[in-house]
Amino acid sequence: MAEQIKLEAMLLTLERYAQEYQTLPQAKEKIQAVQEVLLAYQQQQLPVQPLPELEFSEDFLFEHLDAYPDILELEGTLNDLRQCVIESFGIWHIFSRVWAADLAAYLKQRPTLQVMAGNGVLASQLLNVLATDDFNWHGQDITRPAPWTNVVKIDALAAVQQYYREVEVLLIEWAPDSHEVDYEILRFLRSVKWAGELIVVGEKRGATNSKKFWEQAKLEKIGQLNLHHQPFDFIHDQVYRVR
Incomplete structure (x- = not known):
């Protein structure tokens, strides 16, 4: 398949660069970090550490351009x-085990609903989370569903309306910018005066x-x-509590 060919080509290119x-530590660190992400995802695992910044500074490039x-x-x-990961694994949000552990500690196993969960990568790292997605992104950027954990097929707003009474946390991670279902969810939660915590990445x-x-x-x-x-x-994505 095209996505597998692209992944293998990138891994080969990275090995050549490695x-x-x-002997150039600043470049070697970045190369190894990207390799770790791709190799981990092949095993349906997360990279251990967060990625470093992948761009080089202009001064660094100028200093090393003659030698490299x-x-x-x-x-x-x-x-x-990021594009390789999207096309090869259907994953848009790249995060580490360290950050997933931070989130797990923050949630403290509170009953949580995740909507627009995609392939359930984040939910697979957490306890007491109901992951949901309607999988309408199938075929986008050559992606196809290959869930890491059980993901209930249901529209995001419908999932919130059905389960909001049963959960203390609602998690929205990397919602697409192509529709306003996130706003519709926020408006619904305000209308019912939901007392839980809405977390958005x-x-x-x-x-x-x-x-x-x-x-x-x-x-x-x-x-x-x-x-x-x-x-x-x-x-520059970040993690927010939303009211």
Whole structure:
């Protein structure tokens, strides 16, 4: 399949770069981190540590361009990581075991509903979480559902309306920006005066969630959940409590 061919090609390219840049620690660290992500996902596991920033500074590039004429191509390959992961595994949000452990500790096994859970990667790392998704992203970016855990097939708003009385936490992780179901969920929760906690992982007014949601949501960053949740590319997603 095309996605498997792309994955194998990227792994081969990274291995070649790993050999070429083994004496340049700043590059070697980034290459190894990207390799770890891809190899972990092949085993339906998470990388242990958060990714470092994958871009090089302009000064660093200028300093090493003569010795490494293909360093710009290396940077381009590293920055292809997210798209490769989307197409190969149907995963948009890349996070580590360390951050997943932070989230698990924060939730304290409170009954949690996750909507728009995709392949259930995050839910597979947590206890007492009901993961739901309608899988309408099937075929987008060549992706196809391959859940890591049980994911109930149901529309996000319908899931909230059905289960909100049974849970203490609602988790929305990397909701798409192509519709306003996140805003509809927020409006519904306010209408029923839901007393639970709404946690959203996304990029404010950026790659995730609808414009209307970000306009209406009252946001508070959750410090302990952003400690190991750092941007590694041009998308600066963070973890928020929403009122």
